[in-house]
Amino acid sequence: MGRTQWTLFGTKRFLPLFITQFLGALNDNLFRQALIMLITFRLAAEVGTHPAVLNNLAIGLFILPYFLFSALAGQLADKFEKSRQIVWIKIWEIGLMVVGAFAFYTSSLPLLIAVLSGLGLQSTFFGPIKYGILPDLMKDDELLSANALVEAGTFIAILIGIIIGGLMVVQGENGGLMVSALMIGLAIIGTLSGRMVPKTGRAAPDLELDFNIFRATGQQLKSAWNSPIARPAIIGISWIWLYGSIYITQIPDIVKNRLGGDETVVTLIIAGFSIGIGVGSLLCSKILKGHVSANLAKPALLALAVVSLVFCLALPDTSAAAIAPENLLSLGAFLSHPVNWLIVTALIGVAITAGMVIVPLYAILQAHTPRAERSRMIAANNIFNSAFMAGGTIIAAGLIATGLSTAQILVLYALANGLILPAASSLKTRLATAD
Numbered sequence: 001m002g003r004t005q006w007t008l009f010g011t012k013r014f015l016p017l018f019i020t021q022f023l024g025a026l027n028d029n030l031f032r033q034a035l036i037m038l039i040t041f042r043l044a045a046e047v048g049t050h051p052a053v054l055n056n057l058a059i060g061l062f063i064l065p066y067f068l069f070s071a072l073a074g075q076l077a078d079k080f081e082k083s084r085q086i087v088w089i090k091i092w093e094i095g096l097m098v099v100g101a102f103a104f105y106t107s108s109l110p111l112l113i114a115v116l117s118g119l120g121l122q123s124t125f126f127g128p129i130k131y132g133i134l135p136d137l138m139k140d141d142e143l144l145s146a147n148a149l150v151e152a153g154t155f156i157a158i159l160i161g162i163i164i165g166g167l168m169v170v171q172g173e174n175g176g177l178m179v180s181a182l183m184i185g186l187a188i189i190g191t192l193s194g195r196m197v198p199k200t201g202r203a204a205p206d207l208e209l210d211f212n213i214f215r216a217t218g219q220q221l222k223s224a225w226n227s228p229i230a231r232p233a234i235i236g237i238s239w240i241w242l243y244g245s246i247y248i249t250q251i252p253d254i255v256k257n258r259l260g261g262d263e264t265v266v267t268l269i270i271a272g273f274s275i276g277i278g279v280g281s282l283l284c285s286k287i288l289k290g291h292v293s294a295n296l297a298k299p300a301l302l303a304l305a306v307v308s309l310v311f312c313l314a315l316p317d318t319s320a321a322a323i324a325p326e327n328l329l330s331l332g333a334f335l336s337h338p339v340n341w342l343i344v345t346a347l348i349g350v351a352i353t354a355g356m357v358i359v360p361l362y363a364i365l366q367a368h369t370p371r372a373e374r375s376r377m378i379a380a381n382n383i384f385n386s387a388f389m390a391g392g393t394i395i396a397a398g399l400i401a402t403g404l405s406t407a408q409i410l411v412l413y414a415l416a417n418g419l420i421l422p423a424a425s426s427l428k429t430r431l432a433t434a435d
Contacts, residue, residue, distance in 0.1 A: 280355020
């Protein structure tokens, strides 16, 4: 199984698509992190607005297209040749990066936010194609491995984008232009690799497009919810996206106010979390030996709850909020405390188990959806993912407002894994019946 997994990189059926999606995810996060850093350290003060307000506005506008246009994106992906659409979407990305370069040069906050929203829209149209085309390119026993590599690659790209984007943009007046030049280059390479993705034919050439995005969205969500296999798979996928977003959002607060660590510790924790999801993605493929099944969903969810609770219990009881910024622990000082190794290990365990849950569910959704409807089902999944993440974040914010600590919120979410177990169990039963 290990040989099959890694030899996919030697095939023309997989490598061009992997490179294209990896560079796309890298570019999204390069630009997003660069913009967040620029807002935090310069632009917010210039316009007299709190950085958190502008950052949340920017992220919200990046996610908004997933709600509004996923239905149309799924229809287009099913109706027309996917590989040709990939090329046009990547050309669109080059244009956005050129506009982004001008926005960085002029320090135009409205234009920078508009470009970020444009990247969100571009990603909205790419998502159903990326996951919809994989089953057409892969053999049955390769699908799980291909999803594992794509998922691992995506999170590694996110990590690299966050680190490089944050570091480059603060390098004086030319930081934004350095980021822009890199992103334009990556977009061009991604376009060239996109041209090499094999053609797979039109999945639903006779599909009539519905340009009423609200009606189309409602129909796709209804179709996904009425599917006995798609519904529990989508619930599980969306839950893991919610879970990951909650952890990523809370990590800076935990590091500073509970562990007394500085920015370098935050970077380490986020890096470990991203790598952990990649490891979990690859590990589940090895455990299941390429077989697309839900056998891992229930034990992985239970393991996710356990390691999450271990992480929360390992956190110090007392708050470090009173520590002055100059007294926060550097990376070396943080790692000199043995208990912090346990905390980091437990957090990576959270990420690994999350990766082990989500990858088989993606493969199930692809393998058990008719080819003519697959991209629309992926689009419905993307809408549910966005709704879960937005709802989970709002709930967490509300709980914090009531006086709960970050650690207490994470404990509640760890226990809430139990609410997803029935969906995992029903999915396993329904797949056994379908087979």
